[in-house]
Amino acid sequence: MPANKKSLFKGEDGTSYLVPFIFICSLFLLWGFAHGFLDVLDKHFQDLLHVSKAQSGFVQFSLYIGYLAMAIPAGLFIKRFGYQRGILFGLSLFAIGAFLFYPAAKLEAFIPFLLALFVLACGLAFLETAANPYSTVLGAKEQGARRINISQSFNGLGWILGPLIGGLVIFGADAVSEEEKFDSLVQPYMGIGLVVVVVAILFLFIKLPEIKEAKGQETEEDPPMRNLLKHPAFIAAVAAQFLYVAAQTGTNSFFINYVIDAIPNLQVPISGIMQELGSFGAFFMPKNNEQAASLILAIGGMGAFWLGRLSGSYFMKFFPPHRMLGIYAVVNVVLVALVLLDSGWLSVIALFSTYFFMSIMFPTIFALGISDLGTLTKKGASFLVMAVAGGAFCPPIMGLIADHSSMATGFIIPLGCFAFIAWYAFWGVGKAAKTTTVSFQHH
Numbered sequence: 001m002p003a004n005k006k007s008l009f010k011g012e013d014g015t016s017y018l019v020p021f022i023f024i025c026s027l028f029l030l031w032g033f034a035h036g037f038l039d040v041l042d043k044h045f046q047d048l049l050h051v052s053k054a055q056s057g058f059v060q061f062s063l064y065i066g067y068l069a070m071a072i073p074a075g076l077f078i079k080r081f082g083y084q085r086g087i088l089f090g091l092s093l094f095a096i097g098a099f100l101f102y103p104a105a106k107l108e109a110f111i112p113f114l115l116a117l118f119v120l121a122c123g124l125a126f127l128e129t130a131a132n133p134y135s136t137v138l139g140a141k142e143q144g145a146r147r148i149n150i151s152q153s154f155n156g157l158g159w160i161l162g163p164l165i166g167g168l169v170i171f172g173a174d175a176v177s178e179e180e181k182f183d184s185l186v187q188p189y190m191g192i193g194l195v196v197v198v199v200a201i202l203f204l205f206i207k208l209p210e211i212k213e214a215k216g217q218e219t220e221e222d223p224p225m226r227n228l229l230k231h232p233a234f235i236a237a238v239a240a241q242f243l244y245v246a247a248q249t250g251t252n253s254f255f256i257n258y259v260i261d262a263i264p265n266l267q268v269p270i271s272g273i274m275q276e277l278g279s280f281g282a283f284f285m286p287k288n289n290e291q292a293a294s295l296i297l298a299i300g301g302m303g304a305f306w307l308g309r310l311s312g313s314y315f316m317k318f319f320p321p322h323r324m325l326g327i328y329a330v331v332n333v334v335l336v337a338l339v340l341l342d343s344g345w346l347s348v349i350a351l352f353s354t355y356f357f358m359s360i361m362f363p364t365i366f367a368l369g370i371s372d373l374g375t376l377t378k379k380g381a382s383f384l385v386m387a388v389a390g391g392a393f394c395p396p397i398m399g400l401i402a403d404h405s406s407m408a409t410g411f412i413i414p415l416g417c418f419a420f421i422a423w424y425a426f427w428g429v430g431k432a433a434k435t436t437t438v439s440f441q442h443h
Contacts, residue, residue: 053403056399133377155309328357342406
């Protein structure tokens with residue numbers, strides 16, 4: 001066990017990758033915040049532009065379709081120019097997308113905001129295509145799943161801060177005039193853009209080591225992408241990742257809608273809790289039901305998500321990752337079934353509890369999916385990032401179901417997604433992933 005601890009951030013030659021790993025973790029925090037902040041926009045656009053739930057689902061569609069459009073080009077770019085230039089290019093697109101919120105607000109129309117989010121998503125696709133696989137190779141191979149879960153814990157922290165700050169800023173601006181109604185969107189996104197620019201400048205001056213995967217497989221330096229079809233466990237991982245992101249994004253998009261429907265006078269009990277917390281609670285005192293629901297999303301849902309990431313990276317020292325993934329998926333099938341019952345606080349608690357068990361899914365599926373791909377790792381990572389496009393299709397479908405039935409009924413989609421992930425974890429990972437599981441325990 002001590003040998004494993006020493007090798008967590010060290011290569012086979014003894015090189016320490018701790019400092020590069022810390023910088024990479026800052027990227028996970030950034031895009032987690034961007035996604036978490038986005039989760040309050042669906043309900044806000046319903047109120048601001050009077051769009052339906054199905055139409056508001058296109059907020060997420062415009063973001064995640066950017067992953068579909070850019071993931072493969074990002075992988076090819078990184079394959080040719082390396083991780084560091086890929087990160088810099090991704091940060092540049094990220095900042096441009098954030099700054100585009102200013103002209104979008106001046107136009108006061110839905111479509112320009114969607115286009116700004118699409119550009120922002122193209123930047124996030126570059127960052128995820130680079131940072132996810134990079135974090136898995138900054139040390140011993142058998143510790144890859146642990147490292148990506150550690151780095152993803154910073155992503156989870158960003159997901160907490162996003163809806164927390166987004167709820168305060170966006171839903172706290174109800175009293176502005178008609179001419180200034182979009183200011184609550186412009187100011188935070190200008191701030192996000194400036195932070196991203198600062199991070200990009202830092203990455204200009206640091207030197208990230210270029211890691212070579214698959215030592216001993218130099219005879220096939222650039223295999224064709226079709227060779228990925230020879231890895232059935234990888235194909236199953238892409239499907240599982242697509243459905244996981246669909247479930248997570250659908251849940252994020254309509255969390256506020258669901259909680260407000262389930263607890264109509266939500267502001268009253270949440271205000272009582274905040275009052276008990278003194279001056280700290282007073283700062284987060286909700287002014288309306290939407291702010292109260294965003295607090296539950298940030299502290300309850302995303303807080304559970306973050307704790308799940310932290311604990312998951314620890315438990316993987318003792319349990320095979322694919323088995324943990326399967327158990328967590330089965331638990332979420334049960335929890336979402338309780339959400340479908342629409343039973344007030346019981347269902348709300350079940351809803352935000354799903355975040356704890358979603359926490360390890362993305363990084364674990366990612367690590368299992370690229371296991372033993374060798375020189376195909378970067379290309380495989382592109383497809384696993386492209387699978388994030390699952391988040392583009394679930395919110396409009398869930399919104400359509402909610403518009404014609406009830407918000408609770410829409411959660412039948414995440415339930416089906418978690419059921420597939422349970423199948424993948426227990427039966428679909430294949431021999432390659434199970435060999436990797438053994439190496440977690442014995443190397």
